[in-house]
Amino acid sequence: MGDKRERSNEVLSEQQGKQIHKTEKGETYFVEPASDNEEKDSEANNQKSRGMARWEEQRRKTWKLLAKASDLADDPCCFIGDFNDILNQEEKTGNHPKTKNQIEKFRELVNKRELMDIDLKGSKFTWFSNPRDNIVTRERINRALVNWGWRKMFEHVTLIATPAISSDH
Template sequence: MNREEPQTFLGDFNDVLTEDEKVSIHSQPRIYLETFRRFVDDNGLIDVDLKGSKFTWFSNPRNNIITKKKLDRVMVNWKWMQIYQNAILKASPAVSSDHCALILETQPLVQIKKEFRFEVF
């Protein structure tokens, strides 16, 4: 992966980064957490903060038990984050799917060049 160019990875990663990204009666195998975390760290990726819902996937209820996970996310590198510092990631409610749609709003950081003026008093 080229770290000198802005990079974005988004979609269903089908795994969680931390145990608090899952609510279930079944625990997440440690090896899955470690493998995904290592991939993120090795590639210098940053998980864009999700506004609204903490979870992006919901199971069909069985015996009134629902599993919730943050499977869908947007991950970027540092170069991307420098350009889009004001980016906002939102999750819309899951309507016709068991996944929430993610909406990434970006506004590039605009640097205004001010003309330098020297005034003599």
């Protein structure tokens, strides 16, 4: 992801799980995995984690982490991953539309934190379901949200959705 002229191949250091990178322009940024420290990361893949209540709990945790990280970030920030949410109904086709309230809450979080969604090239959707009654549900739930500082550093960045071969993402 990103313009090759601005992409960093140099990791300056790694401290407490953070990687400090340097671009060819000499600007530095860091990469830190998100964690809420309440459970081991592998717990999310545990069979106990399945179910709608669990997904809603994870969604709330993800939103809290995003809010906390963006509040603390005076530096350029990029949040990449499966947010399991959409910003508008056009980002979903198929069965069971997202509620207007759910979409508005996610959009409100993104706007309140002054984050920008990186344009997606390639496929319009990043997730698809198994067919149910010959209908496949497709959604754009994977995204990169960035603040203005990050966007200025990487003006020509592009997010590309490649065809899924063995995964639904």
